[in-house]
Amino acid sequence: MADDILIVDDEADIRLLIQGILEDEGYSVRTAAESVTALEEIRARRPNLVVLDIWLTNSQVDGLELLRILQREHPGLPVVMISGHGTIETAVEAIKDGAYDFIEKPFKADRLLLIVQRAIEAARLRQENAELRLRGTTEDELIGRCSAIQQLRQGLLRVAPTGSRVLITGPAGAGKEVAARQLHQSSKRANGPFVVLNCATMHPERIEQELFGVEQGANGHDSVSKIGTFERAHGGTLLLDEVADMPLETQGKIVRVLQDQSFTRVGGSRSVEVDVRVIAATNRDLSDLIGEGRFREDLFYRLNVVPLHVPSLRERRDDIPALVEHFLRRSAESAGLAGRQLGHDALTALQTYEWPGNVRQLRNVIDWLLIMAPGAAEEPIRAEHLPPDVSSSAPPVLQGSGAAEIMALPLRQAREQFERQYLEAQVTRFGGNISRTAAFVGMERSALHRKLRSLGINSGDR
Numbered sequence: 001m002a003d004d005i006l007i008v009d010d011e012a013d014i015r016l017l018i019q020g021i022l023e024d025e026g027y028s029v030r031t032a033a034e035s036v037t038a039l040e041e042i043r044a045r046r047p048n049l050v051v052l053d054i055w056l057t058n059s060q061v062d063g064l065e066l067l068r069i070l071q072r073e074h075p076g077l078p079v080v081m082i083s084g085h086g087t088i089e090t091a092v093e094a095i096k097d098g099a100y101d102f103i104e105k106p107f108k109a110d111r112l113l114l115i116v117q118r119a120i121e122a123a124r125l126r127q128e129n130a131e132l133r134l135r136g137t138t139e140d141e142l143i144g145r146c147s148a149i150q151q152l153r154q155g156l157l158r159v160a161p162t163g164s165r166v167l168i169t170g171p172a173g174a175g176k177e178v179a180a181r182q183l184h185q186s187s188k189r190a191n192g193p194f195v196v197l198n199c200a201t202m203h204p205e206r207i208e209q210e211l212f213g214v215e216q217g218a219n220g221h222d223s224v225s226k227i228g229t230f231e232r233a234h235g236g237t238l239l240l241d242e243v244a245d246m247p248l249e250t251q252g253k254i255v256r257v258l259q260d261q262s263f264t265r266v267g268g269s270r271s272v273e274v275d276v277r278v279i280a281a282t283n284r285d286l287s288d289l290i291g292e293g294r295f296r297e298d299l300f301y302r303l304n305v306v307p308l309h310v311p312s313l314r315e316r317r318d319d320i321p322a323l324v325e326h327f328l329r330r331s332a333e334s335a336g337l338a339g340r341q342l343g344h345d346a347l348t349a350l351q352t353y354e355w356p357g358n359v360r361q362l363r364n365v366i367d368w369l370l371i372m373a374p375g376a377a378e379e380p381i382r383a384e385h386l387p388p389d390v391s392s393s394a395p396p397v398l399q400g401s402g403a404a405e406i407m408a409l410p411l412r413q414a415r416e417q418f419e420r421q422y423l424e425a426q427v428t429r430f431g432g433n434i435s436r437t438a439a440f441v442g443m444e445r446s447a448l449h450r451k452l453r454s455l456g457i458n459s460g461d462r
């Protein structure tokens with residue numbers, strides 16, 4: 001997606017010159033000769049960058065004043081100043097007032113392009129960092145090698161370049177946002193913004209302001225007091241997270257935006273044109289909600305062009321060791337703590353746990369362990385060090401009380417009890433796959449089957 005640049009200069013030949021240079025590089029360019037038109041253009045749709053002449057003749061306000069208005073009305077919008085009669089003092093003043101940089105006429109095309117590219121990049125990074133701070137850290141990389149994740153990864157790669165809409169389903173914390181982010185990264189819009197709107201945490205009355213922005217009449221002019229997520233996502237991807245929680249009325253408006261690729265801001269009348277790829281995510285069954293009249297069928301079909309599913313963590317226990325290793329490394333690095341290893345018992349306990357909160361919960365457990373687990377950095381973390389809710393649901397053989405119980409029994413029963421607990425834990429850990437359990441425990445597949453039957457363990461051979 002081409003970045004959108006507005007050139008504001010009173011000299012027509014300079015506007016044409018800059019426009020030519022930028023368009024040759026693939027930018028999409030709009031121009032304005034004075035401040036009123038410039039503000040109109042910016043209010044019609046926020047550009048990615050403004051190239052602004054310091055001296056504007058026949059203009060309501062000059063370049064420096066316009067810069068101040070932009071800083072007030074459109075914070076975060078990068079501005080590169082141009083001057084023909086530039087003095088260092090004017091440049092310094094513009095930069096103090098928030099301009100990204102300054103270029104003096106006559107300038108070389110290379111220098112203009114370099115500054116423009118850097119300014120857009122810097123603004124994008126700033127926006128991404130602000131969003132990450134707001135929502136906590138997140139990943140770009142979908143960790144996991146199990147077949148469901150490999151299938152998901154292939155699906156993402158196949159659909160990414162097509163620009164098609166995608167509906168990502170899966171339980172809370174399973175990685176739907178990570179998948180959406182990866183889709184964006186592999187698409188042609190990768191250099192554009194990736195914006196997330198969580199429809200569940202948003203007050204129903206505020207959701208439209210968030211999505212479409214707000215325009216208010218001030219001094220007889222319309223002025224934009226808030227840029228919405230649709231506009232911020234122009235040229236990129238918008239993830240509507242927890243889309244099932246979107247109020248019905250807003251759903252109707254989204255249908256229209258998807259149809260027209262344009263909308264009006266709350267309180268405004270002019271139409272804002274955008275080019276946004278919409279991805280939706282949900283942990284609910286939208287067909288049920290359609291049946292109950294709580295989700296619009298037309299929106300469902302528009303969003304669900306390509307459905308992708310992220311499995312729960314308990315359906316892919318095989319991926320737990322790789323996820324644990326990844327989070328141990330990442331969390332230790334970012335907290336400045338020494339890295340730790342997990343003992344086999346702790347890892348098995350994690351692999352047999354049900355994970356109602358999925359990968360998000362696993363990540364929290366790892367953060368907790370790095371701070372709370374006793375012992376020196378080089379000592380492995382044991383099952384008994386896991387947080388109480390995880391360790392208390394671990395198979396008894398991995399809990400301190402398991403050993404005490406076994407010691408109270410005669411050998412035959414003790415052996416049987418141990419075998420039952422040990423094998424139950426291993427079968428769960430390998431997701432019920434008997435061949436892999438047999439390989440790990442060192443038994444023939446058929447012998448393991450017999451053993452499980454004799455111990456009354458339901459393997460449900462998957």
Ligand SMILES: Nc1ncnc2c1ncn2[C@@H]1O[C@H](COP(=O)(O)OP(=O)(O)OP(=O)(O)O)[C@@H](O)[C@H]1O
Nearest residue numbers: 138139141142143172173174175176177178359360
């Ligand atoms: N496959 C994965 N690889 C690496 N990290 C992951 C993976 N899946 C999830 N995570 C991490 O788990 C946490 C939750 O993931 P994410 O926000 O994508 O889940 P979600 O399905 O969108 O959740 P919700 O429905 O609650 O919004 C994040 O911190 C994310 O970085």
